[in-house]
Amino acid sequence: MSLDALARCCPTWAEFRSIHVREAEIDAVAVRSSKAFTRVFQLRAVSFGDEIRVSERSIGSSLPACCPERHINPDGSFCIGLRAGEGITDETAPAWWKKLHAFALWQETAAETGFWPSEAQLSHGEAGEIELAAERAADHLGLQSAYREAVAFGTGPIASSLAKINDKSRLLRNGRSACICGRTDRHGRSLLRRECHRTGRGCPVVLEHWRRIKVNEYWRGLRGQACCGTMRECPLKAGG
Template sequence: MSSLNLLVSVASEFPVSHLDRVADRVTFQLAIAMASGEVVPFKIAASPGPAQHVIAREIEPKRLPAFCPERHINSDGSFCINWIQGDPRPVVDTESARAWWASLEDYLRLQVAASKLRRWPGPAWAHGHAAEYQRSAEAHARTLGEPLLSQVTHGSLTTRLDYRRGHNRIELRANGEVLNRINLPFRKLTNLQMPCPCPEGTKTKRPIGQCGQHAEVLAALIESLHRRKKAEDKYIADLRKKHIRCCGTLDRCPLK
C-alpha cells in the first residue's frame, strides 16, 4: 500500500475532514485543538516524497508564512515535520501512518503557539544538514543524563572557538558557565578534573576523568554541537546570499 493510501486508511482516527484524493495528492482540513479550548483549522495538501516520506504544506499560505526557517517551513512551503536527514520516518504501515498524523498535529500546534508568542515555543530544531549533528549531540547527551539532554534539545548549550594561550580549543558553555573544552585537532577534553555533567558527577563533583567513559562522550558532544553551529551558520549565510529576508512573524530571527 502506498504511503498516501496508508494515511487515508487511518485518517478517521484524527480530526480530519474534507478529505479528497486526486492522483498523487491528498487534501484535507485538520482541526488543531489547543489547550485553551481554541480549535484552529488548517487546510493541508499531502503528496509523496522520496523513500515513502510524505510531504505536507498549506494549500495556500494563509495561517502560516510561505517560508520561514525559524518556524521550520521550507522554501517550497513544505513542513519540516521530522528531520528527514537525521531522523527518517517513512510511512510504511498503519503504525507509521498514525505517527505521521500525530507529528503533523504536534507541528501545527507549535505553529499556532508561535504565531501568538512570536517565538518558536518548542525544543530547538536544527536546519538542513545541521539536523544530523543535532541528532548526534542528543545521542551523546542522552548517555550523560536527562538534564544535559534537556539542555541540548532546548538549545541551552553553546560552543565557541577559543584561541587563547596559543591553542585552538572548542569551549562548551551552559548559562555562561564553562563546562569543559576540547583541544584541536585531537578533540580531547583539556581538563579531566572538571566535574562530570552527568547527574552523579553534578551531585558529588566527581572529576569527569574518573567517571567511566564520560570524558570521551562529552568530547564527542562538544564536537557535534560545534559542527551543528557551523552547519546552521552556513545555512543562514546561504539564505542571505539568495537575498531571502525574515517573514516578520517572529521577534527574533537571524534573517532580520
C-alpha cells in the same frame, strides 16, 4: 503507497481527499488543550518517491511562505519532525498524523506569541541529526540538562568547554588528557580526549561544536531569503 497509509488512519480532526495516486488534500483543525479549535489548515500532501511532503495548498495564504523559525522550508513545505515524512507505512502513519497535529498547534502559538515552543525546538538541517546524537551521548553521561542549557542559552559546562576545541582539528585540545565529559571505559578508566569521540556514542562537547558549525552553514545557505517578520527572534531579520 504512503498516502494510502495516511488515508487509512486519518483522524477525526482532519479530512483527507485523494487527488490522484501521488497527491492528496487535507483539511485539518487541531484541538488545543483548552478544547478550543485552531483555524482550518488547508493542506496539500504530495508523495515524492519514499517521502511525503506537506504544505499549504496555497503557499503563503495563512502561514508564511517561508519561515525557518516556524519550520516552513523555502519551498513552502513543512518540517513536522526530523525525517517525519520518510517511509510511511500503516505502522508509522499514526505518528505522522500526531506530528501534524502538534505542528498545527505550534503554528498557532508562534502566530500569537512570536516564539516557537521551546519543547518543540530542534536545530535545522543536518544540525538536527547532530543535536539528537549529542542528546543521547549527554543522557548516557548524566549531562542532558547541561547539554540542553548549552543549546538553549549557550551557558553551562558543555558550552564553556567549547573554548577548548582546536579550530583546525575540531577536536578537544590536549588529546592525552581525560575527556571533559567524564566518559570512562568498561573498566572505569577515564577516556582520553582523543579517544572519547570515537566510542560510537560521541562526545557531547565535540558534537555540540559540530552542531553549531552546521547551524551556521544552514543560515548562510539562506542568505538573501526575506524574513517574514512574524517571529520576535530570527537570524534572517538580524541579517536584513
